[in-house]
Amino acid sequence: MNRRLLAVLALTVSTVALAQTSAVELGRDFATDDGLARLSAFARFEKEVAAKARASALSDIWESVEGKPEAEAVRASVLAYLTSQPAEKMPWDARLGRHVAEAGKATSPGLRRLSLNTFSRRGPELAKQETLTFLDDTDDAVRELALMEVSRWSDGKSVLTDYVTKNSKSTKHKASVARARFLLDK
Structure with missing residues (x-):
């Protein structure tokens, strides 16, 4: 019984690690402010990440650039991706919501505008x-x-x-x- 539990736990940990690695690789595509490059990154992201895993993957991408020079471009792309989604299909969870709120306090007015647009897209009810x-x-x-x-x-x-x-x-x-x-x- 304990061996099975350990095997399941090991498989779960390796699956999560693989998903985070994949998100970080996808995040490299997000390090742009070029509109066409972003569209390409968004299409690849949607192809490779299941809809129910997208909020977590976007948070992984967000966190993967902490303290790096490309952080603002990647985070702007994450916010642009969110605002490109219909409100009812926008990936969202508490972790991603904290990142969007964090962008609302960024030194860059551009990130703050994108944060505001993301919240606005969710609607006043939310x-x-x-x-x-x-x-x-x-x-x-x-x-x-x-x-x-x-x-x-x-x-x-x-x-x-x-x-x-x-x-x-x-x-x-x-x-x-x-x-x-x-x-x-x-």
Whole structure:
């Protein structure tokens, strides 16, 4: 009985290690900002990784570049892949969600925008709180993007009104306040 259990455990560990190695290899394809190269990487990823294993594989790819020069490009590609998926088919689990949230705090405004787009793609029912955090972003363009998403919500007008009231005297928020006012007038 113990030998069987050990054999099953060894097989499980080797399967997980093989899946992580495969994800890391696929992740090399994600190290690009070229649109056509990304499409090719995404197609290979979908061909080689079963749908139910994609969230975990994307997290493996994300983690495999920690501290490496290509980290931003790979992570941007992971986020671009997620936003390219229909909301109902988007791979997601708690681990991947933590990575997307981490990107929302990145130093790169581009990664923060992609993080916001990923949460927005999931919809307000699933990611309302995450989307609202971007209204406090340090980059006014990211705040504008968040405001545009909020304007699509059924209760968005009240959020926009609060934003204008809170930030109307701030020069740092000038463009985003103007965007919020425009969205309120629509």
